Amino acid sequence: MSSDEVRAAADPLAGTEPVPGVAKPDPILKASGIKRRFGGLTAVNVDHLEVQRGTITALIGPNGAGKSTLFNLLSGFDQPDEGQWSFNDHQLRRLRGHQVARLGMVRTFQLTKALTRLSVLDNMLLAAPGQTGEGFLGAFWRPGWKAQEKANLAQAESLLERFKLIAKRDDMAGSLSGGQRKLLEMARALMVNPSLLMVDEPMAGVNPALVQSLLGHITALRDDGVSVVFVEHDMDVIMGISDWIVVLAQGQVIAEGRPADIRSNKQVVDAYLGAQHDEPAAAAGSEEES
Numbered sequence: 001m002s003s004d005e006v007r008a009a010a011d012p013l014a015g016t017e018p019v020p021g022v023a024k025p026d027p028i029l030k031a032s033g034i035k036r037r038f039g040g041l042t043a044v045n046v047d048h049l050e051v052q053r054g055t056i057t058a059l060i061g062p063n064g065a066g067k068s069t070l071f072n073l074l075s076g077f078d079q080p081d082e083g084q085w086s087f088n089d090h091q092l093r094r095l096r097g098h099q100v101a102r103l104g105m106v107r108t109f110q111l112t113k114a115l116t117r118l119s120v121l122d123n124m125l126l127a128a129p130g131q132t133g134e135g136f137l138g139a140f141w142r143p144g145w146k147a148q149e150k151a152n153l154a155q156a157e158s159l160l161e162r163f164k165l166i167a168k169r170d171d172m173a174g175s176l177s178g179g180q181r182k183l184l185e186m187a188r189a190l191m192v193n194p195s196l197l198m199v200d201e202p203m204a205g206v207n208p209a210l211v212q213s214l215l216g217h218i219t220a221l222r223d224d225g226v227s228v229v230f231v232e233h234d235m236d237v238i239m240g241i242s243d244w245i246v247v248l249a250q251g252q253v254i255a256e257g258r259p260a261d262i263r264s265n266k267q268v269v270d271a272y273l274g275a276q277h278d279e280p281a282a283a284a285g286s287e288e289e290s
């Protein structure tokens with residue numbers, strides 16, 4: 001095998017042109033003609049977008065570009081006015097968030113006030129997939145119910161070990177630091193063993209000391225075969241861990257490519273400058289913990 005062939009085997013996106021809407025060799029997620037309007041404003045207007053399986057894909061763009069709206073649409077927490085999108089060839093139109101999650105595509109959520117009043121372990125157990133005891137018949141089938149509970153507990157503990165939160169298992173989630181909350185949000189999403197994890201601003205509110213640890217967890221997930229899509233503002237983080245970057249501006253994909261392609265893309269620099277960022281490398285970064 002030549003050195004180029006070795007690199008191509010290790011990099012599933014080798015040879016993929018850095019142009020908006022480009023087809024990927026093995027897409028886990030595909031979206032076409034997605035439009036979402038709020039009154040007269042078209043917040044998202046994406047012609048075509050594919051996410052390569054087994055990679056970390058960043059969704060970036062200036063404030064108001066439509067990142068959160070697209071994120072909500074793809075994960076089933078909002079519905080577009082137009083468009084088709086599929087996950088592992090399952091059409092997702094009209095599926096709700098929990099149905100999308102059952103197929104293996106899961107997004108993280110900020111801990112709600114109610115969840116902060118529960119223990120770390122209870123947060124994990126609440127995120128477990130449908131329990132046998134929940135159904136009418138299942139409720140009468142206690143051995144099955146017990147086995148499910150045991151499996152959920154084992155999985156929760158193993159994830160808490162992995163994310164170094166096991167010592168906090170009985171603490172209130174509200175007592176965790178900003179970074180530890182982000183870890184818990186990720187650990188909760190992993191209770192359903194997703195093949196695609198969507199993470200909303202993993203570094204927001206994270207103390208710089210925990211940033212490396214969070215990055216390590218995200219790359220480890222990718223190395224374990226989980227595809228990751230994340231929205232983030234911190235350019236160092238984006239450039240550091242992304243295999244592929246998709247840039248939105250005014251609802252449209254204006255660029256996509258590897259970090260090096262994006263860094264040197266004039267349209268991207270202009271989009272950020274237009275939004276009054278000094279330059280991409282200085283875009284709004286992670287906040288300190290309070």
Ligand SMILES: Nc1ncnc2c1ncn2[C@@H]1O[C@H](COP(=O)(O)OP(=O)(O)OP(=O)(O)O)[C@@H](O)[C@H]1O
Binds near residue numbers: 038041062067068069
């Ligand atoms: N529910 C809504 N009702 C009306 N307008 C909305 C709604 N949600 C988003 N918008 C508008 O749609 C546009 C895109 O917003 P969105 O939050 O998706 O951008 P974003 O790229 O995530 O921005 P940020 O980086 O600031 O979070 C913005 O102009 C926003 O004001």
